[in-house]
Amino acid sequence: MECRVLSIQSHVVRGYVGNKSATFPLQVLGFEVDSINSVQFSNHTGYSHWKGQVLTADELNVLYEGIKLNKVNRYDYILTGYSRDTSFLMTVVDIIQELKKANPSLVYVCDPVMGDQGAMYVPEYLLPVYRDNVVPLADILTPNQFEAELLTGRKITTEEDAVEVMDLLHKMGPETVVLTSTDLPSRRGDQFLVALGSQKIVKPDGTVTSQIICMDIPKVDAVFVGTGDLFAALLLAWTHHYPKD
Numbered sequence: 001m002e003c004r005v006l007s008i009q010s011h012v013v014r015g016y017v018g019n020k021s022a023t024f025p026l027q028v029l030g031f032e033v034d035s036i037n038s039v040q041f042s043n044h045t046g047y048s049h050w051k052g053q054v055l056t057a058d059e060l061n062v063l064y065e066g067i068k069l070n071k072v073n074r075y076d077y078i079l080t081g082y083s084r085d086t087s088f089l090m091t092v093v094d095i096i097q098e099l100k101k102a103n104p105s106l107v108y109v110c111d112p113v114m115g116d117q118g119a120m121y122v123p124e125y126l127l128p129v130y131r132d133n134v135v136p137l138a139d140i141l142t143p144n145q146f147e148a149e150l151l152t153g154r155k156i157t158t159e160e161d162a163v164e165v166m167d168l169l170h171k172m173g174p175e176t177v178v179l180t181s182t183d184l185p186s187r188r189g190d191q192f193l194v195a196l197g198s199q200k201i202v203k204p205d206g207t208v209t210s211q212i213i214c215m216d217i218p219k220v221d222a223v224f225v226g227t228g229d230l231f232a233a234l235l236l237a238w239t240h241h242y243p244k245d
């Protein structure tokens with residue numbers, strides 16, 4: 001059966017971040033992908049120069065209106081990433097709420113793209129919008145360590161801290177939280193980077209518990225941009241194909 005994703009992320013002319021990272025892998029894995037480009041930039045913002053356009057909230061509404069008028073606004077998943085503007089993000093929130101009403105089993109995968117390695121690369125005023133409006137709607141949340149610390153106001157220096165932070169994020173809404181990369185030392189040595197996941201599970205007796213997994217990922221000696229976007233897309237795909245795993 002067709003499974004349709006609405007992906008609201010950046011587009012770059014050169015390179016692979018945002019929708020350029022997410023769309024093709026999702027298509028290859030069998031999904032129909034409707035993409036809205038939150039920005040169209042020459043390249044990602046880590047380059048010394050970048051130029052381009054930012055989609056406004058009004059322009060987003062116009063695109064969504066067209067989809068609605070044709071009655072093709074039924075989605076199984078929404079995936080969101082890079083955004084630079086408060087009113088744009090608030091419009092995304094409205095769209096998610098409307099689409100969830102239309103399909104109560106819709107799953108919202110949120111990559112709260114704000115920064116990395118202790119620095120924000122989107123305007124700071126987006127933090128409260130993510131914390132108070134966006135994250136509470138998310139079913140699956142994929143922050144990196146820095147983004148998880150920003151959202152909860154808690155530093156992560158040990159695995160116990162990471163578990164507590166993931167619990168705080170669960171309390172904000174999402175049933176599944178994945179810290180896509182952390183600075184925590186791996187048990188397998190310094191050639192591995194640690195990612196952690198936590199999923200709320202309802203036991204047969206009705207009590208709720210968290211299932212925690214820790215992933216040691218072989219480190220490549222390079223810095224990548226767009227891998228977080230790819231990670232979120234692949235997590236969507238594989239949790240869809242293997243919902244109980």
Ligand SMILES: Nc1ncnc2c1ncn2[C@@H]1O[C@H](COP(=O)(O)OP(=O)(O)O)[C@@H](O)[C@H]1O
Nearest residue numbers: 116144180181195218219220222224227228231
């Ligand atoms: N240097 C690296 N070596 C190996 N895998 C990496 C590396 N950097 C990122 N990844 C992969 O990309 C995923 C996303 O991590 P990252 O790019 O840090 O997320 P974000 O962009 O959200 O900060 C990681 O879980 C890992 O699988």
